[in-house]
Amino acid sequence: DVKVTQSSRYLVKRTGEKVFLECVQDMDHENMFWYRQDPGLGLRLIYFSYDVKMKEKGDIPEGYSVSREKKERFSLILESASTNQTSMYLCASSLSTGISDTQYFGPGTRLTVL
């Protein structure tokens, strides 16, 4: 089974702090994604990566950056956390970019910024 793990299930940070959210997948997938999920807004794509050191902006990249130094690891960085970044963050991976391909999600990190 594909496994996507995220470094924390719950995280509490203060405004202005730098925050790292880590995601690791164990199936040698090419593509990795970061979403945030908010009530009433569904899942929104922040960034994705289709190869090591490659990244593409999603729908809401402002205030975030990403890093993919190794194929299995995709990090989401909040350079200076703000309260409006309080959300559930979901990481996903997929084998290819084909539109019939499946995305596998991690359990999510619930981030609270005080």
Next chain:
Amino acid sequence: DAKTTQPNSMESNEEEPVHLPCNHSTISGTDYIHWYRQLPSQGPEYVIHGLTSNVNNRMASLAIAEDRKSSTLILHRATLRDAAVYYCILRDWNNDMRFGAGTRLTVKP
């Protein structure tokens, strides 16, 4: 972007079939129809997908209308563990996977 419309919520009794509808009247000829579900406190998980023909797998069946403007996810015998939010998603060649609000399925014992 092609959009989907789903009921906000549905209820089912345990061990009865459930039909979850999805309307996608602006679907294009190359859009795939994907279904995911999200159990409480978990990330979404893949359920099934199809293009034109009906599809079956161990989790569910997907019935796609002939004009492709709607589809129905069928859970043949709902269990309490099927209580989740079910998302119907269209994927196009931009590889977008846009999750809407989904349908919250409640399964009553």
